[in-house]
Amino acid sequence: MNNQEISRALFNAFMSGDDNSARALCNDTLKARQNGGAPMTLDMLLVFAKAVRDITKDFRYENVVCSDTGKGFVEEHDVCATLSDGSLFLMPVCVVADVEHGKITRLSEYFDTAAAKNLAKALSAAG
Secondary structure (H helix, E strand, O other), rough: OOHHHHHHHHHHHHHHHOOOHHHHHHHEEEEEEEEOOOEHHHHHHHHHHHHHHOOOEEEEEEEEEEEEOOOEEEEEEEEEEEEOOEEEEEEEEEEEEEOOEEEEEEEEEEOOOOHHHHHHHHHHHHH
């Protein structure tokens, strides 16, 4: 699998809730960060992804643009869903990843915190 295929497979796994496939694509020591925040393990990332899916309908990634960087990938996409209050959610995201020996070792996700406000509010209300 090339780096772009790894990217698509990972986000498809997040979208569908296929934790086994996500685990197979990532190194056990994966470190993930959102907007430069505290490092998250793969387990933490999977719990977060499930929490987002649980409070949304039609969770999906749209307008995907992915580039192989030679040592990983950069993917831009829009995170789209319907929140529990019926409002539409759209958040442009950029993810930078390192891949070694076919496994993702680092994920850095960048997004506009203003665009994430309604999702954060819905997550807080749910949990």
